[in-house]
Amino acid sequence: MQPISSLSPQPLWRWFETICSIPHPSKQEIALRDHIQAWAEARGLETQLDQVGNLIIRKHATAGMETRKGVILQAHLDMVPQKNADTDHDFGTDPIRAHIDGDWVTADGTTLGADNGIGMASALAVLEADDLEHGPIEVLLTIDEEAGMTGAFGLEAGVLTGEILINTDSEEEGEVYMGCAGGVDAALTLTVAREALPEEMATVEIALTGLKGGHSGCDIHLGRGNANKLLARFLFGHGDELGLRLSALRGGSLRNAIPREAWMTVSLPQANLARLEQRISEFRALLENELAAVEPGLSLTLSSADAPAEVFAAADQQTLVALMHAAPNGVIRMSDEFDGVVETSLNMGVVTTQQSGVEILCLIRSTIDSGRSMVENMLSALAQLAGAELSLSGAYPGWQPDAASPIMQVVRETYQRKFGSLPNIMVIHAGLECGLFKKPYPKLDMVSIGPTIRFPHSPDEKVEIATVEKYWQLLTEVLKAIPNR
Missing domain, CATH: 3.40.630.10 (Zn peptidases)
Known part of the structure; x- marks a missing residue:
């Protein structure tokens, strides 16, 4: 070679x-x-x-x-x-x-x-x-x-x-x-209570992998899938229907990289397993159709997992899923001054489960200070609605x-x-x-x-x-x- x-x-x-x-x-x-x-x-x-x-x-x-x-x-x-x-x-x-x-x-x-x-x-x-x-x-x-x-x-x-x-x-x-x-790091932290796993529940891991990811600035306009956002979308659409109970959620590894992979551990009534497999198959087909041009390697899989002792409290899980699904992501606005250049964007880069709750790390970028401030305020408003904490750090100028x-x-x-x-x-x-x-x-x-x-x-x-x-x-x-x- x-x-x-x-x-x-x-x-x-x-x-x-x-x-x-x-x-x-x-x-x-x-x-x-x-x-x-x-x-x-x-x-x-x-x-x-x-x-x-x-x-x-x-x-x-x-x-x-x-x-x-x-x-x-x-x-x-x-x-x-x-x-x-x-x-x-x-x-x-x-x-x-x-x-x-x-x-x-x-x-x-x-x-x-x-x-x-x-x-x-x-x-x-x-x-x-x-x-x-x-x-x-x-x-x-x-x-x-x-x-x-x-x-x-x-x-x-x-x-x-x-x-x-x-x-x-x-x-x-x-x-x-x-x-x-310029940019700023944003961390959303939601406290999540836990409760005992209900009886007669099956536990599985859902993994979304194979996405391209990329630079959260240079590639944010390409329409690539964000693994964190896509799993939140599935949960929001099918969590109640299937009786899904979250015990762990993680995705991405860097706030400045578009997340390529995400995993969640969920428990559900044994009787709903077949329907979950059907919904996973349907969601996979949906994503393969929507993202065919940009994510040819997309993989959405289901595998058995060890049963946890506890799962997220139902109300807190609902709040978390709504927060993640509603949070802005990707291009917020294109520049008027420079043709083809993104002015303002947000990347939901990392999601981690901790004993006390879930942390969501984002990176806001903007060529103008007012654009950055607007997205900061959008996250602040979401945090207020969800009862979450928002912290901003590492701001740097354009x-x-x-x-x-x-x-x-x-x-x-x-x-x-x-x-x-x-x-x-x-x-x-x-x-x-x-x-x-x-x-x-x-x-x-x-x-x-x-x-x-x-x-x-x-x-x-x-x-x-x-x-x-x-x-x-x-x-x-x-x-x-x-x-x-």
Whole structure:
């Protein structure tokens, strides 16, 4: 099997192969950071760890480029850990098994980490190269971007000296990003009383698996199934009819990934088992018809389960199911200013059963503050009706577009000169760290570029090989074209 390090540009792909070999899920990226820092210091590059653990590496300008504006190449160290249910993989200890699949690089049953590993690899390849022309370079590698943007939140003024920041976290070649959505985590907690399991009840597990999932920002407009919402829909439609009594409900694993799988344990009168099988078959057919174009791998199964000692109290179960079914999810509003861009969205990402009740974790995104506030208030209203608690945390600002950005003009002109066409200037419905950088560095001139990555935050994640080459050519040509101070 051809190693990915043999692909072009080899310096970038060699680094990506190294990145894949060192586990680096969110909050466990220190081993990778330490490896990179040791490598940089061995090459005589200046390194710095800031107060929260971000790594900064500095490289002098090449001869004759000393008067150019300083450029910060920025990527995040962590990756989203998602795997298929039948994949044996420990993200804390096992390397990512990346391989070439036709025109793409992908992984075996797990996320690939091209988000943001390819961008990180490109920045490190620039540091390593002796044949590139560039002014002063700083590489900023932040921690914990995917699970809370801890590194970006903690970045202090005075650490960076560059005037231009190139974010490498975009996921569509030919598109240059000049703005992004802000967001906030929302947690709904509903207290659920329990009561003894009634007599003569059968217990089963209903599993909804095989959905595509994906990035809750970049993919939210694609109409993919949300496993949590779909199981709530089944319960709302058939729970009373079948006498279903919940004892456990779980689905999804990350608030910023569309949930691909969900499970619920229910008990019901023995006499209703055959009718449950019929309703499951009907609901499966319904979903296969509704989602035929976007969820060809959908699976809805029924299996026997151990009887629990207790089930949810009937009234609390009814409230929970109504809350989950009524909660907004997906695209709330499209942007009026940017054609085809989602303005506001919500992802019901994680549902977990605890001894005292059920917790529902969501991520609200919006390119405008009022849109985010509107959805916060929608959840608050639902919480009031259901008697649930709503907590909001980790709010981060969007990156407001700057139509007069000088680096945007440089990238646009360089792209046209290099490839003979103009790139699309875009705003992305995802939480790039750029908005947070503006607080300590309000004068930073920023742009975001990257290769084509499909299905990030899901085990189907893949990066298109040819676009990595184009992205590298664009990045290195832009560095050469940076103007004087």
